[in-house]
Amino acid sequence: MATTEPQIVLYDVACIKNVCFSPVVWRIRFMLNYKNIPYRTVFLEFPDIGPTLKGLGFGESAPGPNYKYTVPAIQHVPTDTRLMESATIAEFLESTYPDPPVPLTSELGRQIEDQARAVVGKTFQASVMPREINILSPPAQEYFRRTREALIGHRLEDLLDLDKEEQSWDAQADRISAVGEIMRTNKADGPFVLGSRPSYTDFFIAGSLQSVREIDEGVFQRISKYPGFGDIYEACVPFMGKRD
Numbered sequence: 265m266a267t268t269e270p271q272i273v274l275y276d277v278a279c280i281k282n283v284c285f286s287p288v289v290w291r292i293r294f295m296l297n298y299k300n301i302p303y304r305t306v307f308l309e310f311p312d313i314g315p316t317l318k319g320l321g322f323g324e325s326a327p328g329p330n331y332k333y334t335v336p337a338i339q340h341v342p343t344d345t346r347l348m349e350s351a352t353i354a355e356f357l358e359s360t361y362p363d364p365p366v367p368l369t370s371e372l373g374r375q376i377e378d379q380a381r382a383v384v385g386k387t388f389q390a391s392v393m394p395r396e397i398n399i400l401s402p403p404a405q406e407y408f409r410r411t412r413e414a415l416i417g418h419r420l421e422d423l424l425d426l427d428k429e430e431q432s433w434d435a436q437a438d439r440i441s442a443v444g445e446i447m448r449t450n451k452a453d454g455p456f457v458l459g460s461r462p463s464y465t466d467f468f469i470a471g472s473l474q475s476v477r478e479i480d481e482g483v484f485q486r487i488s489k490y491p492g493f494g495d496i497y498e499a500c501v502p503f504m505g506k507r508d
């Protein structure tokens with residue numbers, strides 16, 4: 265009989281909606297949901313991620329004091345294994361829970377991930393980052409503003425120029441469509457990148473879209489209207505049941 269005791273504790277980043285909104289955590293959550301692995305979530309406010317994970321013994325072999333603690337992080341309860349970094353966690357889940365399989369890499373998947381990052385990445389980030397702060401609690405807002413503004417070198421609000429935003433999306437439209445078409449390479453076999461079953465690349469795409477949907481429905485509508493992006497998102501909806 266299948267156990268319903270959590271096998272995994274998933275550390276996620278908190279927001280005021282009390283659901284997962286991190287694109288990177290969504291990749292792992294998709295794997296857990298798709299593989300039907302019992303898990304529970306611990307949501308951490310942005311400023312608490314580092315101190316909490318450090319206190320729990322994550323990253324003990326971490327090099328140097330500037331080590332960055334991030335979510336997703338998991339504890340595999342049966343073996344008390346603690347892991348950070350989505351790629352490492354995905355490999356662990358795939359080898360520990362191989363059924364149903366989730367292909368982690370493929371030539372086509374790599375091509376799509378690289379091109380999606382290159383084509384949509386900057387426009388997407390400029391639309392999403394200044395709005396992300398709106399779904400954070402006050403202490404997380406303060407942390408987010410301080411760390412992100414240090415990174416980009418100006419105020420978050422400076423990214424929010426609606427005319428410029430419109431122009432940026434328009435300028436990328438053909439290239440976004442082209443990446444979306446590559447996502448449909450195996451459409452004769454099914455809606456996913458590799459055809460009838462999801463791979464990690466599908467979770468990469470759908471996780472990014474679900475993240476932006478929690479942050480701003482308008483930006484989500486803008487990207488999901490592109491074939492490929494919208495198709496994969498829809499196909500992954502059945503694995504979005506558990507969001508917290």
Ligand SMILES: N[C@@H](CCC(=O)N[C@@H](CS)C(=O)NCC(=O)O)C(=O)O
Pocket residue numbers: 277286287288289310313314333334335336348349350351411
């Ligand atoms: N390379 C990491 C990146 C994860 C990441 O950037 N996570 C963000 C949340 S979306 C985080 O934990 N940030 C902590 C912080 O900003 O202090 C992975 O793939 O897991």
